[in-house]
């Protein structure tokens with residue numbers, strides 16, 4: 001479905017952010033994880049068309065989409081939820097859901113979507129999408145929008161960021177349902193063990209390079225162990241410093 005061929009990305013000040021990424025992502029539930037600053041968001045933005053790679057190609061369903069805009073990619077079946085949600089001036093929540101679904105959504109459809117992401121429909125349906133909504137509320141509305149779009153590939157950048165534990169628990173079910181109910185694919189950038197636990201495949205990025213890419217069962221234990229070891233080392237260093 002999605003193929004990344006030799007994708008590299010350099011910032012304006014010529015810093016290497018992604019180095020020759022080669023990946024094939026099939027119809028499944030894939031999680032990209034890795035340390036802060038390893039290039040996860042940059043890679044997701046390159047896939048969605050928000051950033052252009054410095055070199056390399058992106059193939060989606062056999063078509064080279066490297067030079068296509070976000071809108072053109074969206075038309076071909078890709079949607080993206082930002083780590084920092086965007087505000088849509090002059091639009092109400094219910095309008096946004098209809099726009100995302102590409103049809104006039106009924107009240108009950110919008111209510112279902114909002115409750116999926118843990119928002120009480122009655123309180124939010126007529127709210128304006130503006131600065132009066134909290135970061136977590138905006139984030140959940142944006143996730144609901146991606147669900148409403150129901151495209152072949154949905155990309156979520158750190159859906160857990162700014163979301164309380166209770167809503168996060170619900171979101172996990174939403175992702176599972178979205179993935180299992182139809183043969184759509186999900187690509188999530190996440191540090192959360194609970195999301196890693198439901199992935200089919202995990203991509204581990206480090207310093208702009210794919211260090212590991214495998215089925216969850218072949219990679220997760222090793223990843224968690226290395227995180228534990230890293231945490232132990234920090235603790236040990238702190239104790240030794242005392």
Ligand SMILES: Nc1ncnc2c1ncn2[C@@H]1O[C@H](COP(=O)(O)OP(=O)(O)OP(=O)(O)O)[C@@H](O)[C@H]1O
Nearest residue numbers: 011012013015017035036037038039040041042043
């Ligand atoms: N336009 C830019 N100019 C300079 N550096 C950049 C630019 N965009 C990203 N970077 C740097 O590239 C690296 C990768 O950033 P990116 O946001 O992709 O990381 P990430 O893995 O998603 O991190 P996090 O887990 O903290 O969200 C970081 O060191 C970041 O500071």
